Amino acid sequence: MTNQTYNGWTNWATWNTALWMDNDEGLYRARIEEPKWGDEYGRPWTSKLVEELVEALLPNGTPDMNEDPAYYDTVNWQAIADAWNEE
Secondary structure, three states, rough: OOOOOOEOOHHHHHHHHHHHHOOHHHHHHHHOOOOOOOOOOOOOOOOHHHHHHHHHHHOOHHHHHHHOHHHHHHHOHHHHHHHHHHH
């Protein structure tokens, strides 16, 4: 059995989504500064909250996804939520 992970993430789509959200200043600020999305109220990130935020900010997928939101079908939203909750 081969390792299907990508740079420590579940797959390429998960890695790419997390990369954009954590390394684009505008996207990162939206994540940490907007009370609707962030944990300002002490609530942890859930897979549903992460998915809603990403799809609101990048409705057509990341630029690397060639504006094909079908890539979101393979994103492991829980893995991103877990990473954000560990920060």
